Amino acid sequence: MGRFPSTPSRPCDVYQELKKRLEAHLRGVLQAKYDLQPDTIAMETPPDLRMGELATPIAFELARKLRKAPKIIAQEIVAALGHLDGFASFEVAGAGYINARLDRAAGARMAAGGEAGAAAGVASGLHSLVEHTSINPNKAAHIGHLRNAILGDTFVRLLRASGQKVDVQNYIDNTGVQVADVVVGFLHLEGKSAADVRALLEELKSKGARIDYYCWDLYARTSSWYEQGIEEDKAARKRLRYATLHEIEHGGNETAEIAELISTAVLRRHLETMLRLGIEYDFLPRESEILHLKFWEAAFDQLKKTGVLYFENEGKNKGCWVMSRATNPVQNQAGPEDDAKVIVRSNGTVTYVGKDIAYHLWKFGLLGRDFGYKPFFTYPNHECWISTENGEEPHPHFGGAQAIYNVIDSRQSDPQANVIQALRGMGHVEQADRYTHFSYEMVALTPRCAVELGYDVSEEDLSRPYIEVSGRKGFGVKADDLIDKLIAATRAEVDARQTSRDEAERQRIAEQIAIGALRYFMLKYTRNSVIAFDFKDALSFEGETGPYIQYAVVRARNIFRKGNTTPEAVLAEFAKLADEAVRGYLTGEAAEDIWTLWLRAGRRTLVLEQCIATSEPAHLARHGFQLAQEFNNFYHKHHILTEEDPARKTFLLATAAVALRELVTVLGWLGIESPEAM
């Protein structure tokens, strides 16, 4: 069963519809013939199109129960299936498979009208909240953050395409040690006051320089400064670090003012960087408000009341409020539970997980408190709000979602599990079930790439398959650097090809291609595979890449431009063709590749649902590539505009129209634009 309530009578694409139809028909037969009602009927696609389009191995499963050979059962079922709308025939294959052949004309008609189903989208009524990006606002974004934001943004697009209402949040830890570290850098390494920092921000702005890049270096310098000198120095610097952190958390002093200036300026840069990729946010909740609006106090009451937290009187956690681990749920008897997770320290302060529990109660509307809101960043079509203590009225409402997705790398799975465990323990079982840690593996650098970038790489690291990026060490590829590099590369290609277009147009196309390449690169890997980053792979525009798919779109569009017609007009003509004609064009050895393309075009919603059910956008990326590949193959084999038979020409044009529509839709869901030319 799916995670969410099923949506009855939802429009389906060809595959979904026919699969459902066949399944229902099979159930009828099994009921009438054997008085059986199996829970599920497995449906699959045969290895070769010549065997049919749908298949079921149901006869194998029934063999034992019915004490008959699978082949005999399959024959009996096939005999009983008779005729079914949308299907041409059923037959037994192999040792007992039941294969179904579609009525290709009917299938093509359904695929041609496919936009009705998908465009309607059908509101599932679910209100989801996706949190992604969440970069500490103390340095520039790097490639690891790009993977996070692209995965998150794409998933948002998929949820919206399926009809969900989605709020996009970017959590900002503006009062953590990481921000404290750059503040230490400004105060003690550079000797700057709040006024100096303000002047620096102005100066950088006037020069068009990036404050996040400035902080990238300062952060790395400060981190290494902590490690330098004699032990006494180190201890003193560590004390300074935590004193700074506490001043920032407390607020209302010059240190906090610098932290606010820097974190806000860096945050703006992050939003600008992500906007280059078409990534936008609705709300930016900040840790400073979670602290100052006392979210924790409200959560603490609930945690104590429900018994999730208990006070430890002995053992190593004596004097703390602790929670049992998710992996170790019950251990109430006999002695202190030293393995428990500390939520409130013996000095009375709350840990990160504690604050996170409070924040997640808010996300589900269970906290009984809310942020103040003020506008922060204006997008062409909407406003992005940020948390504040005393908000402005009126403001939109955030939080109170039914389902949440946290796009956070897999290293955080432990703390995420703790939060889910707390929710469950508090009795919020439904919410815990709809809490998804959308985890993914890191982006690392290949040793070769690290050397190429001029970093000192140890012997040990050189022998590894990849090296983890580190903001603290200043080791990694900055997001904007990569985007700039990609645009420069695509611009060179576009300049060589599009000699008649003007500067602005060429730049626009180059950006679309560069972003397409980047987004596709980050999406083509499944979430739990580590990406060992290399410029050679990321800067590739051939083969399984975003530009490959975009190029297929451009080719399809060119057909209609040169043919002086439109996809809409063509599909209207196609509707008038006789079924016999369409069936003829889609049948036979030479037509298999065309039929393959139509079939692929007819499974978009199926892939969408699979992506959502598994939280895996990579499936859609692959679907887009395969669609483009099959279209390119079709494009080469069949020259459309010189086709002499007018009916066949209409059919070929309709094929291109459907492919074009699907490619553009899929690319849109991946957040990739379809250029007019390449």
Add this chain to the structure above:
RNA sequence: GCGCCCGUAGCUCAGCUGGAUAGAGCGACUGACUACGAAUCAGUAGGUCGGGAGUUCGAAUCUCUCCGGGCGCACCA
């Protein structure tokens, strides 16, 4: 010590709820631009799916075990 992830072609990766002959891209080698633009297409070579056992009519997929690699397991944030 405990937990999670990974191991599939020379390289980088797919492989949907177990299903028929394990697929792409890159790289290598052959071919195809006077066609709707070759950022393309067609073809060839290349795999005991880390090893072993088990479950099953049927395993890359599920279970166990071993080997190899990565990441987590703080009163840090």
